[in-house]
Amino acid sequence: MKDIKAKLTEKIKASFDTVSEKDYNGNRLDFHVDVKIIPQILTFLKVNLGYIHLSHISCVDWLEEGEFEIIYILWSPVEKLKVFVRTRINREKPVLPNIDMIWRQANTYEREMREMFGIEIEGLEGAEEFLLEDWQEMPPMRRDFQTEEYAEKTFWSREGREDAIDVREEIIKRSREEIPDFAKKYSR
């Protein structure tokens, strides 16, 4: 596995500059690349190196850093290696190159990304309403979208549960468990 990874990194670095890699245990290798070379590097991986399978396109909202991270996950059936191609774009004006001429199925992911995160994709086919119907608000998967507030405003709550008691602390006391600090802010 080490040889395959080293060879792949070498080949990628010979063809593209501004690429940095991060190695993980097992059959995974990450490349951090610039958004401009996304179509080129994906085409190169597919045509020249045999990463013919696009497993997934994923989007992460880094609210504090003001960026979206897009992750393309590729798989080679010959080398049995997962390659993550990561890129970061500006959160205020997110624009992404279209890759559905490389993999046709990328179109579905891109349409969903456009709808759920508000990312504009250049020359996207079918850039219209997809999963959400009659959506008026900001894209719902962005982290600054206040989901609970919106649900309360739109769908009402059942009356008669306002005096519901939070029994979590009592349960914790009895079971002698400790709440981790990060979980404390989620309790009511």
Added chain:
Amino acid sequence: MINDKNSQKIVDIIQNWARKHSIWVLAYGTGCGAIEIPPTMTSRYDAERLGVRGAATPRQADVLLVTGYLTTKTLKRVIRVYEQMQDPKFVIGFGSCTINGGMYYDSYNTIKLLDKYLPVDVYINGCMPRPEAVLAGFGKLQEIIAEGRANGAQKYKDNLEWYKANQKKIIPSLLTTDYNW
């Protein structure tokens, strides 16, 4: 038919008795609850011995079984299905998602209160309700049909404006037809 109140009462009692023993169910499998329907209908729990059977289309069904959470997108279809059904018709809300949102209480596209959009006759509590609970729910429905209290469809006709306003609040593009029942 003799047009006086007492004889109408007798006719109603006979009608309700007949209706109670022949419930055709349209299981609208919206959420995870749909998985409880096969064991309820088949040999293990055998709902057919109570007169509960599956119907193929909305127009042949008496009961709309809303099994689980409803997204706003599905709600649009459920409303259309409900309006296609012929009288007498009843709605059973199945699982806590239809009662108060259940585990989807803070979701951006899942409704919490089904009775704001459709008139619900019987709620079955639980997440998920077991087939026994489903049968108990059908028993309750039969009870209120026999007593003549299962008048959800009448409620829908009477308060159509209110229901339509609620539906349109979350589905602006709802195609509404002029219903002249």
